[in-house]
Amino acid sequence: MFFNMYIKRDVSYKMNKIQNNLTKIFHRIHTSAIKCNRNPNEIKLIAVSKNRSIMQIISAIDAGQTSFGENYVQESIDKIHNLSKSYDNLEWHFIGHLQSNKSKLVSENFSWCHTVDRLKIAQKLNDHRPIGYKPLNILIQINISLEPKKSGILINDVTSLTEKIINLPKLKLRGIMAIPKLEKIFANQLLIYNKIANIFYMLQQKYNNIDTLSLGMSNDMESAIIAGSTMIRIGKDIFDT
Numbered sequence: 001m002f003f004n005m006y007i008k009r010d011v012s013y014k015m016n017k018i019q020n021n022l023t024k025i026f027h028r029i030h031t032s033a034i035k036c037n038r039n040p041n042e043i044k045l046i047a048v049s050k051n052r053s054i055m056q057i058i059s060a061i062d063a064g065q066t067s068f069g070e071n072y073v074q075e076s077i078d079k080i081h082n083l084s085k086s087y088d089n090l091e092w093h094f095i096g097h098l099q100s101n102k103s104k105l106v107s108e109n110f111s112w113c114h115t116v117d118r119l120k121i122a123q124k125l126n127d128h129r130p131i132g133y134k135p136l137n138i139l140i141q142i143n144i145s146l147e148p149k150k151s152g153i154l155i156n157d158v159t160s161l162t163e164k165i166i167n168l169p170k171l172k173l174r175g176i177m178a179i180p181k182l183e184k185i186f187a188n189q190l191l192i193y194n195k196i197a198n199i200f201y202m203l204q205q206k207y208n209n210i211d212t213l214s215l216g217m218s219n220d221m222e223s224a225i226i227a228g229s230t231m232i233r234i235g236k237d238i239f240d241t
């Protein structure tokens with residue numbers, strides 16, 4: 001009996017911790033935005049729930065969070081189906097590496113895909129988007145740090161992929177996503193972030209509907225916001241308790 005009570009207390013302590021963590025993140029977004037004269041409301045928070053339990057996600061939902069990011073297709077589909085029984089206002093973002101044989105599941109279950117880096121994937125996402133659904137929101141992933149084994153396309157290929165994606169009727173291209181590697185020297189890091197932001201502004205001038213720069217995680221959200229990020233993806237600083 002005593003042991004049971006202890007477990008319960010421990011669980012609810014951890015759930016409160018998730019809510020506190022979310023409050024802290026919103027404070028960090030606010031502070032960074034104000035510092036560089038940006039409107040904090042322009043920056044959307046995606047809670048990255050890969051490897052986290054349904055209970056942990058519910059705890060974030062209870063704190064008002066509705067947008068979640070997932071990396072692994074099968075794990076995420078189970079969570080999405082389970083949670084859709086109780087919540088109809090959740091928005092799911094696929095942020096993991098996408099294999100083409102999994103693109104049907106992503107297109108049927110998510111509202112956003114951040115990791116499109118080749119035409120074949122875009123075509124499959126388009127072909128499998130169910131009739132009656134809104135277009136799937138797409139971000140092109142850019143391999144900005146030129147890491148050989150990382151996903152994403154090179155800067156020089158962005159325009160040609162963009163031209164093809166905008167012709168796919170069931171996709172809506174919204175912008176770009178990047179996962180820069182952390183640089184030891186801060187000036188180098190800013191240089192990379194500015195390079196990404198410039199691609200984003202270039203696309204914004206050329207095409208309609210481009211409004212999203214998905215950049216920034218727990219360790220680099222401040223630099224990303226300074227560079228112009230409009231969507232940050234935070235996992236550990238929300239869910240680690």
Ligand SMILES: *Cc1c(COP(=O)(O)O)cnc(C)c1O
Pocket residue numbers: 048050071095096179217218219233234235236237
């Ligand atoms: C895991 C992951 C995140 C979250 O990273 P944290 O360091 O836990 O905040 C963001 N984006 C992508 C693509 C990820 O895989």
